[in-house]
Amino acid sequence: MSLQHRVVRLRLMRTFPTIIVPAILLGAFAFSRRSIHPRERAAALADTLVMPPVLKNISSVPATVEVNLVAGPARLALLPGHVTSAYAYNGSVPGPTLDVHEGDHVIIHFRNNLPEPTTIHWHGLHIPAAMDGSPLRPVGPGKQYDYIFTIPRGTAGTYWYHPHPDVRTGYQMAMGLFGAIIVRDANDALPASLPEKLLILSDNRFKPDGAPDIADPNGSQGEIDQENGREGNVLLVNGQLSPVINIRSGETQRWRVINVSAARIYRLAIPGQTMLHVGDDGGLFEHPREVNDILLANSERVELLIRGTQPPNTRTTLQTLPYDRYDPHTRPDDWDVTHDLLSLRYLGAPPQPFVELPRVMRTVVALDTTHVTRRQVIVLSQGLINGRTMLMGRVDIRSRLGATEIWQIENVVTMDHPFHLHGFQFQILDRDGVPEPYRSWKDVVNVRKHQIVRIVVRFDDFPGKWMFHCHILDHEDHGMMGILEVQPPSARRKS
Numbered sequence: 478m479s480l481q482h483r484v485v486r487l488r489l490m491r492t493f494p495t496i497i498v499p500a501i502l503l504g505a506f507a508f509s510r511r512s513i514h515p516r517e518r519a520a521a522l523a524d525t526l527v528m529p530p531v532l533k534n535i536s537s538v539p540a541t542v543e544v545n546l547v548a549g550p551a552r553l554a555l556l557p558g559h560v561t562s563a564y565a566y567n568g569s570v571p572g573p574t575l576d577v578h579e580g581d582h583v584i585i586h587f588r589n590n591l592p593e594p595t596t597i598h599w600h601g602l603h604i605p606a607a608m609d610g611s612p613l614r615p616v617g618p619g620k621q622y623d624y625i626f627t628i629p630r631g632t633a634g635t636y637w638y639h640p641h642p643d644v645r646t647g648y649q650m651a652m653g654l655f656g657a658i659i660v661r662d663a664n665d666a667l668p669a670s671l672p673e674k675l676l677i678l679s680d681n682r683f684k685p686d687g688a689p690d691i692a693d694p695n696g697s698q699g700e701i702d703q704e705n706g707r708e709g710n711v712l713l714v715n716g717q718l719s720p721v722i723n724i725r726s727g728e729t730q731r732w733r734v735i736n737v738s739a740a741r742i743y744r745l746a747i748p749g750q751t752m753l754h755v756g757d758d759g760g761l762f763e764h765p766r767e768v769n770d771i772l773l774a775n776s777e778r779v780e781l782l783i784r785g786t787q788p789p790n791t792r793t794t795l796q797t798l799p800y801d802r803y804d805p806h807t808r809p810d811d812w813d814v815t816h817d818l819l820s821l822r823y824l825g826a827p828p829q830p831f832v833e834l835p836r837v838m839r840t841v842v843a844l845d846t847t848h849v850t851r852r853q854v855i856v857l858s859q860g861l862i863n864g865r866t867m868l869m870g871r872v873d874i875r876s877r878l879g880a881t882e883i884w885q886i887e888n889v890v891t892m893d894h895p896f897h898l899h900g901f902q903f904q905i906l907d908r909d910g911v912p913e914p915y916r917s918w919k920d921v922v923n924v925r926k927h928q929i930v931r932i933v934v935r936f937d938d939f940p941g942k943w944m945f946h947c948h949i950l951d952h953e954d955h956g957m958m959g960i961l962e963v964q965p966p967s968a969r970r971k972s
């Protein structure tokens with residue numbers, strides 16, 4: 478961040494009052510409970526939620542992150558307690574986290590040890606098309622590919638990576654292939670002292686022996702999966718069942734949450750307390766939003782500040798509340814059931830005062846819509862985009878490098894479709910004509926049943942072919958996808 482930006486930020490921090498929650502009330506609880514034995518306290522201090530390993534940087538060059546990443550078969554427990562044959566990145570599910578800074582030069586030596594073609598898509602990153610890991614550039618079994626890119630400035634946030642081969646994305650992810658990407662800003666507006674947790678939310682369906690239960694596409698369950706997207710009845714956080722996060726009364730934790738589920742949309746809530754929503758797909762936005770619950774569609778990310786507003790020695794849960802994304806004809810019977818994802822356990826330690834937070838975290842400049850060169854209508858119906866399924870050899874939309882466009886995404890059917898554009902972050906203008914209440918950077922937007930969402934996007938860099946698709950993996954694998962070609966100014970328009 479430049480000095481000028483820093484000065485602006487400091488000025489904004491002075492202009493707006495800070496958020497401080499008084500800890501006085503909490504103090505009353507602190508001494509009313511039994512005292513805890515030191516040994517008990519030490520055990521209680523450890524979260525049972527385990528963070529995925531971090532990819533090891535093998536480069537000694539400053540601002541360079543060079544890593545080895547292998548996708549291959551593995552024997553491990555996708556369902557805790559049941560070892561099975563799975564797919565894994567570097568032998569772990571979730572895969573190891575790619576932890577980088579803005580401006581870093583990233584080199585990923587990828588090797589495909591799977592018995593089938595795959596790719597790695599760096600979901601949400603603004604990088605050259607050849608590095609995007611789209612279905613257009615499969616990496617065959619036994620083959621290697623070096624993904625090389627630079628992390629653009631101003632893109633600090635939470636992203637993720639996953640396979641994106643033609644037709645097989647849902648299968649490979651159900652087998653265990655997904656991992657997180659954290660892009661850091663050296664001058665992050667949030668205090669570095671906040672404990673940070675990464676929560677990768679996945680679901681899966683298992684056979685009795687613990688192997689992923691992937692339905693025969695011609696059977697009745699397979700047909701339902703194709704319609705609804707494959708939902709599993711086992712909900713996992715970082716591959717774990719009902720793990721525990723400890724929190725101290727008065728503490729503030731920074732959670733980065735990623736929905737890697739094939740079809741499940743989460744509506745996250747913590748009974749008894751609110752959450753501060755501070756970031757979206759493309760990182761922090763301007764002002765924290767206090768929310769009771771938050772919707773997290775497939776492939777979306779949120780950053781949340783979780784404040785320890787409850788008294789010591791209490792416990793609550795992170796839940797996913799019912800959310801009706803379904804067509805009434807195939808809506809599952811248990812759609813209205815609330816699921817617990819993890820426990821939030823308040824330690825016995827006396828409350829501490831809440832940390833001060835900036836009211837303005839990052840300036841998100843609105844994309845200029847006064848020079849929009851085109852308005853594009855995208856119609857989502859069941860399994861189709863603009864009435865057709867994807868063809869690898871066909872370009873569906875041609876745009877010019879440097880153009881700013883408004884895309885009007887119309888869902889004309891009775892189920893939600895989360896729409897993802899590769900390579901470019903966009904801003905949501907409005908949903909059914911209602912202006913988006915806050916501005917943030919997004920790469921996926923859930924377009925609800927019969928909803929019209931307008932987004933604005935600027936193709937500022939990186940010509941080439943880019944996917945846009947529904948992020949319900951079963952829909953994507955069955956062709957609910959199209960190809961955008963961003964053409965340099967010199968290229969002649971073919972149609």
Ligand SMILES: [Cu+2]
Pocket residue numbers: 860893894895947948949952953957
């Ligand atoms: Cu869809």
